[in-house]
Amino acid sequence: MEIIKLRDGDEFIKLGQALKAAGLVESGVEAKEVIQDGEAKVNGETDTRRGRKLYDGDVVQFDGQEIKIEK
Structure with a gap:
């Protein structure tokens, strides 16, 4: 399981950003497509x-x- 740490002061990360940060998609466009699908x-x-x-x-x-998203 990959852990994404929220930056100091941030309360959340958007789904598309999390997929990109984890290296599961190459770009925001790819993130948009897989999420919409x-x-x-x-x-x-x-x-x-x-x-x-x-x-x-959140997982x-x-x-x-x-x-997994962690503070």
Whole structure:
């Protein structure tokens, strides 16, 4: 499981940014496509919003990988 640390002062990271930060997609455009195609899950539920805000404790599943968001 990959851990994404929120930057100091940040309360959240957007779903597209998290996929890119974890190296699971190459670009924002690719992130947008895979999210809109329903390939990403947040806390076990499919979410098609690229701007979905992820907070401390949220878990993203994509392409057999998991990303956990931590403060």
